[in-house]
Amino acid sequence: MTNFTEKLRNTENTHQLIIKQDNLLIKDYFCNNMETINPEEKKVNNLCRLLLDMGTLLMSSGANTSRIRTTIMRIASAYNYHAELLVTHRALMLTVYGKDKDLFFNRLKRTPPQEANFKIVSGISRMSWKIVEEKWSLEKVEKELGILKNISSYPRWLVLLAVSLAGASFCSLAGGKLIECTVAYIATFCGLFVRQETAKKGYNGYLCVFTGAFISSILAGLTVKYNIGYYPQRALVSSVLYLIPGIPLINTFSDLVEGNIMNGIVRGINGLIISFAIAMGMMCAILIYHI
Amino acid sequence: MDILLFILSKWIWLGFAAIGFGILFNVPARTLIPIFIMAIMGGSVKFLTIKLGGEIVMGSFLGATVIGFLSIIAAHMKHSPPFIFAIPAVIPMVPGAFAYQMMIGIIKLTDVDHAAFPGLLEETVSNGLNAFFVLLFLAVGVSAPMLLSRTESAKNFKLKIRTKQEQKK
Numbered sequence: 001m002t003n004f005t006e007k008l009r010n011t012e013n014t015h016q017l018i019i020k021q022d023n024l025l026i027k028d029y030f031c032n033n034m035e036t037i038n039p040e041e042k043k044v045n046n047l048c049r050l051l052l053d054m055g056t057l058l059m060s061s062g063a064n065t066s067r068i069r070t071t072i073m074r075i076a077s078a079y080n081y082h083a084e085l086l087v088t089h090r091a092l093m094l095t096v097y098g099k100d101k102d103l104f105f106n107r108l109k110r111t112p113p114q115e116a117n118f119k120i121v122s123g124i125s126r127m128s129w130k131i132v133e134e135k136w137s138l139e140k141v142e143k144e145l146g147i148l149k150n151i152s153s154y155p156r157w158l159v160l161l162a163v164s165l166a167g168a169s170f171c172s173l174a175g176g177k178l179i180e181c182t183v184a185y186i187a188t189f190c191g192l193f194v195r196q197e198t199a200k201k202g203y204n205g206y207l208c209v210f211t212g213a214f215i216s217s218i219l220a221g222l223t224v225k226y227n228i229g230y231y232p233q234r235a236l237v238s239s240v241l242y243l244i245p246g247i248p249l250i251n252t253f254s255d256l257v258e259g260n261i262m263n264g265i266v267r268g269i270n271g272l273i274i275s276f277a278i279a280m281g282m283m284c285a286i287l288i289y290h291i
Numbered sequence: 292m293d294i295l296l297f298i299l300s301k302w303i304w305l306g307f308a309a310i311g312f313g314i315l316f317n318v319p320a321r322t323l324i325p326i327f328i329m330a331i332m333g334g335s336v337k338f339l340t341i342k343l344g345g346e347i348v349m350g351s352f353l354g355a356t357v358i359g360f361l362s363i364i365a366a367h368m369k370h371s372p373p374f375i376f377a378i379p380a381v382i383p384m385v386p387g388a389f390a391y392q393m394m395i396g397i398i399k400l401t402d403v404d405h406a407a408f409p410g411l412l413e414e415t416v417s418n419g420l421n422a423f424f425v426l427l428f429l430a431v432g433v434s435a436p437m438l439l440s441r442t443e444s445a446k447n448f449k450l451k452i453r454t455k456q457e458q459k460k
Contacts, residue, residue, distance in 0.1 A: 118319070122371040125371065154317060159314055166307060169307040238387060246381075
């Protein structure tokens with residue numbers, strides 16, 4: 001018995017030894033090969049990663065398809081590479097290859113959820129021209145991109161106040177008097193607050209729009225129900241206008257016209273669903289009040 | 292004179308509506324003043340067209356085109372892509388009232404007696420088409436300058452003018 005266990009232990013040991021040796025061999029092989037990967041390849045790989053980072057950032061912050069494509073190709077050609085890009089709504093595919101070498105890299109990256117942020121679009125666009133004109137190194141680009149990713153947005157109270165003021169302005173443009181404008185201001189403020197809160201909790205984007213529209217029109221609908229003011233309907237209309245999908249709708253058109261028809265259709269459907277969510281929110285309030 | 296008074300009473304609201312959306316879309320702070328001015332100019336053109344007897348679709352189209360061209364100028368002055376200026380500035384012209392009327396009409400159509408149905412349907416379809424065409428022409432107007440210039444980037448506008456000046460020299 002003891003003989004057997006000893007034998008077993010011995011074979012186990014040899015086994016482990018063999019595995020260890022194998023690991024060492026594999027490690028050796030990779031180490032050697034890592035040295036033989038030429039710096040050129042490393043550079044292309046890095047460039048590819050940075051370009052995809054920029055592309056997905058642009059896509060999620062509301063740039064149209066041709067802008068993404070031209071920006072990426074502009075930066076790639078600044079480093080003497082050629083880039084081909086497949087742009088879809090939720091993922092980007094990029095191939096980078098040298099103009100005179102048969103060396104190419106292919107990568108795919110998923111786009112984060114859409115959230116309008118024009119500071120990032122403007123920053124990347126500005127950076128792309130600087131890269132071309134001032135011949136930036138890749139390290140500098142990476143550093144700058146990191147700064148852009150953490151760019152500050154306006155403080156929340158300012159967003160709330162400014163967007164509410166926009167709601168009141170819509171009401172005034174539609175011919176509302178002071179009372180209606182005040183109602184639109186308050187309804188927009190509360191609706192936007194609720195929408196931001198639900199978005200923070202991570203609910204579905206369309207559901208956030210729905211709740212925002214519902215809260216706004218429940219508040220503004222109260223004045224319609226009890227007929228407060230001169231034209232209470234106008235306050236109700238303008239209290240949900242802060243939700244309109246302006247960026248998707250305008251991007252839809254520019255994508256369709258420039259021949260990126262698939263992206264145009266996808267953006268159009270997205271804008272349509274957002275409009276539908278607003279309508280649903282309003283409809284619920286209207287049906288509750290029997291206006 | 293009547294028209295001017297009307298616009299004078301409205302211009303500040305056009306500007307505020309655009310600024311609100313600019314802040315919602317997180318535009319760079321340096322672009323807020325151009326957005327304010329562009330929204331006022333575009334909106335004034337729209338009101339002027341309507342007051343002079345034009346259709347609302349035509350007015351929106353002219354207003355959006357003015358904003359589109361101004362956005363190219365602003366893009367050069369403030370070094371940002373033109374659509375960053377154009378989208379917030381064009382939003383005060385969105386036909387909220389038409390869309391609302393259409394939706395109310397659709398809701399009422401589900402529960403209306405036989406005699407009133409055709410009239411209501413007519414009204415609803417008319418409002419809906421108006422909303423759709425105004426939106427469409429806003430988009431056309433905003434992208435008009437880029438389509439006419441046949442360039443992919445606003446920066447090339449400048450380059451072309453530069454080379455012409457250089458040729459003159």
